[in-house]
Amino acid sequence: MDSLTQIVLGAAVGEAVLGRKIGNKAMLYGAIAGTIPDLDIFSSYFTDTVSALEIHRGFTHSIFFSILFAPIFGWLVSRYETYKDVKGWSWLFFWCLVTHPILDAHTTWGTQLFWPLESRLAFKTIFVIDPLYTLPFLVFLILVLFQKRNTPRRRFYNNMGLILSSSYLLLTFALKGMANNQFEKALIKQQIDYVDMETKPAPFNTILWSANVETKDQYLIGYYSFLDKNPIHFEAYPKNHNLLGDLIQKKKVQRMIQISKGWYTITEKEDRLYYNDLRFGLLSLKPNAQNFVFQYEIKTDKQGEVTFTETIKNPDDAKQLLKDLWIRLKGN
Structure with missing residues (x-):
């Protein structure tokens, strides 16, 4: 998905994991973590076109990458932040890193989620930029920003954003099935x-x-x-x-x-x-x-x-x- 969508998703997931404990910083670090997998695009500056295409949405978009680097990032952040719980930070980074490729798996390009296996998971149910997915999600995230850390309303807004976006993502499977049916009928006819x-x-x-x-x-x-x-x-x-x-x-x-x-x-x-x-x-x-x-x-x-x-x-x-x-x- 596009960078804005991944930032919003990462921020919402970060809030869900550590929002009650560290407030808006959870969204900040979640947004950062949500963009890390896409750093693989820089490979295009150092290698040929074919290799860059193979690398994109490969290792950095895998469960293995999330498991390996989440505790490393968690430990690094705990060194300088006042919140010192390495486990808490590690969980934030893990969920923000792993939800990024899971969302990307719904697009046409797909992701090598189970790297080092070569097969890519591509459901092809959503375009890389879809305002119906991103904009409602973004609105609820903005509402979260203006709520105090421990208020129930803050949790409610964040949960609503996650529920709406996830529900829409599930709906795209039904829409794809309906479209498939129409194409199949047309080919037969x-x-x-x-x-x-x-x-x-x-x-x-x-x-x-x-x-x-x-x-x-x-x-x-x-x-x-x-x-x-x-x-x-x-x-x-x-x-x-x-x-x-x-x-x-x-x-x-x-x-x-x-x-x-x-x-x-x-x-x-x-x-x-x-x-x-x-x-x-x-x-x-x-x-x-x-x-x-x-x-x-x-x-x-x-x-x-x-x-x-x-x-x-x-x-x-x-x-x-x-x-x-x-x-x-x-x-x-």
Whole structure:
């Protein structure tokens, strides 16, 4: 999830653990702890694109990391804070560290929660930025700030924020199930023979959903809003995996395919090859759009070494997408 959401979650969890004993400092340290797992993004400055993608939401987003570092952080903070209970601090850091990846596991990217196991847990029920999850949570957290440490109202506000956010997160599973059902019905009705399908919410909401559908030679992408009145339409995108040629044997290409779970297409523009990760969709709702959210140019040097370079996004595309999403959300 986005940084603000993780800060809010961390602060609320910190308050739940130590709020009665240390007041607002519990929220402060909870917010700090809630951002620590995302420090893995700095790996992109020290390694190649593929390795950085593998590292992101890996070790730092695992239960192992939380267990290992919670007592270390707890001990360090107890050295200079007036509250000296190492166990109390350790519990704060543990719960704030571990709830971060648990929340991230609900997004499309997922987390390597059970590191060192390679599999990522990705429920794909919520977008990385969802105002319906964050804003009510934030409002209750702000109310907590203005309450005295031992007042029942402070506990009530914090619990309400946690209950509402958790309830919404559970609701997204039901919404995903309903969207899945509609996509499956549409595929059957349109007599589309498919190999696999995955669904996820469109950006910033859980009313509009998208589906990636794998067939033998192409992928289909469709959208469904709970406000739709017309049948679901699917756009086709050829796999073009053959364009990789001998590059398919390269280790880095194989790693990239594993990262995207096999959901990718290859496009060729002006004698340049591009790798498109389908899991995160497109920056446009227009028919036959090719500007994928995550698109990488595949380059090969004289030694045959393969590199992936993410293409630069046009900010205007994102602005237009927001407008198009709002229109599409209201039904087809």
